[in-house]
Amino acid sequence: MDTTEIKALFQRFAQLRVGVIGDFAVDLYYTIQTETGEHSLETGQDVFWGSHPRASLGAAGNVVQNLAALGVSHIQVIGCVGNDLFGREMQHLFATLKVNTQQLHVIAEDWDTCVYTKPNRAGLEANRIDFGTANTLSDQRFTELVADLEKSLPDLDVLIINQQFAHPLLSEKRVTSLNNLISRFPNVCFVADMRDVGMHVRESILKVNTAELASFLRIEHPDHPDLDWCVSQGNAFRQRSGGPLLITRGQAGILYIDQHGIQTIDGLALQGELDTVGAGDTVVATWAACLGSGATPKQALVVANLAAAVTVQKLAQTGTASLSEILALHHTYAVHD
Template sequence: MLPESHSILNLLEGGFSQLKVLVIGDLMLDRYIHGEVERISPEAPVPVIRHAQRYERAGGAANVAMNLAGLGCQAFLAGFWGGDSEQAELAAILDRAGIDTVGVVTTSLPTISKTRIVGRMQQLLRLDIESRDTPPATEVQRLQERATELIAKVHAVILSDYAKGALSNTLCEIVIRAARLAGIPILADPKTPDFSKYNGVTTVCPNLGELAAATGIPAHRTEELLAAGQALVVEHDFKFLTVTMSEKGITVLRPPSPDSSGTYHSPARAREVFDVSGAGDTVIATLAACLASGLQIETAAEVANLAAGIVVSKAGTVPIAAHELVAALTPSSGLTASEKILDLERVKLRVAEWRASGETIVFTNGCFDLLHVGHITLLEDCRRFGSKLVLGLNADASVCRLKGPTRPIVNQGERARVMAALAAVDAVVLFEEDTPLELIRALKPNVLVKGGDYTVETVVGHEDVIAAGGRVEIVPTVEGFSTTNLVKKLTATTHNEEMLK
């Protein structure tokens, strides 16, 4: 489990929605054309693609903004695009994601686009449309003005530099100075070997190849290369350098000190790598969101590493989504008991995120006053029906009404903590009512489980679950085990002990 996991989950489940992040850089449209290769052209020795699918995605700095939006942040974008059909397609993608493009300047140059032609999952050709001309001075000035205005409204800034002309040395200097005066983190993704362009940023996020170009040290001489990276931190007034190392993970570099080597390494999470395009955008977006929220860089690097591992397992440039990180962060074995105890709003969010990641949601409920073998058997049976188990727990007032004035024996806080500590349980939520009907309607589980001598028709909430496409499972109770029997035994034992005194 990651450090500060509880804080991370709180941010993913609502905290990031309060965060505003500005991305300044080179906007692009990524277009993909997929097809089948069945023969070689008789006109030239090239494969013939039979068209099957075409789709467009945001690329470059626009993909960084998409990742921020996927994490739940309010993303603002500044850069250039042209008044052409590619701009219309890119604007539509960004608008659907809720990204604010007020900082984008329409220029006389074409919108940068990259068209990838893919046959049987193998990229055969890439066609780039872009201009090598510099935008007119009036448009450059307009971008500087819009970017500077937005810095006053946000909590972090990202310089997404693809060396396509949006991020001039002058603009970088202006933006970095403004962000530092505002006291907000500023991160740079470099495409130039001269890191002086980013003097004073919080962190630069090069990959090994980019760091090798900046230092002149070959990428395979890793130890020497990272030592040179530490020297760059001092030389360019960075707080730290964040190096993405492909399958090796992410390394954070600070100057060494008597107490520390200045190096923190987060190893990559093991996943099948399908497509690494866009992974760097995911890393810098996740780092920015975490740093702006007050998390330590070590924690931010761990979360970014996890996010990158998720996106490289997909085809094409695909941004991270908060629910994917939540699903990765919440295996039942990895959470503490307190992290599984949720109120209604949090459990609704958690269930929605699990469902979006393809999990099957199971729900059961009960008082669970004095845990016994029957309870454990029920919960183990529940896990056979799905991948995530939510336990509805009767609050004390509800137990009292159902069981009598002497119950519960164990208060609701302690009962919740005990139940949440069980590996079979993924979330515990208390309810005050006599039945969990409203809770079931709110969560819409895929499987509703009840233990005992019930029929499907007598289980509270069965109609709602079945109407939503779910099902009801009845599991038998373990004979001879009940809280009532335990109470009788305890009472009898206490009585006998009193008689012997």
């Protein structure tokens, strides 16, 4: 793709209508100092100092902020948030991005907003303190969410399905239930990123990394999976699932397999320190936006690969990629499809 083609594709993003359902979280970054010399007068315990707190959207929320960075202006979220301070921060972050949160259910009892804390100590991430890991969504509440989704799907071009947590919104049983709804809307582009239950999604493009692919197939993951391994195992997975498969290969690139064959793109030879946290979300958001806007799978691979390369160069943050950043990298590496 040349610069003109990429710009034309991004212009179509502004009219795209995207829904995101799944596990939403807040990423809380701060600096922590543990050797302070201060002790609590009440307990005698060491006192740590925190500074420079900042929050961003994580998990399915990172998919949302990546969509917004790409210029997608019609974004709707379907999920849950707690009635707590982190929940209010999540809603504030969504409001800043002008995201439709009418179907973000606020749960007052027995639900902590999911939070990944990212304490930085002397330049390294220290032990996290996470919230919301023990949440359990009732069947009644899930039924309400599916009813909301059913109402929304006629007005969506794309639905991104996310499963991130150990106790996810979308369990194995619930993915099966969701499949029945997906089959009724063939005009919607469905893209799923399912950390644990991807084997059960149907009639949707499934994004996996190589470790997830090996886990789903219950095979050993090689230290450095090459393209032949990815193709072989990707085809084995598709024999079970029947759906298209998007395989991210880290710095090696991305592979797409569907009923028409196999398409690949090599990763860019990036220099310097890299941070891969959230790069998969960037790929999912960019891939979905491209396909939903009429791009070919090959074109979507080119742009998603560039977007991920932008993201991984942003350190200590859940990064996003904008059109200007993607074009700058495209110019630097002279990428063509």
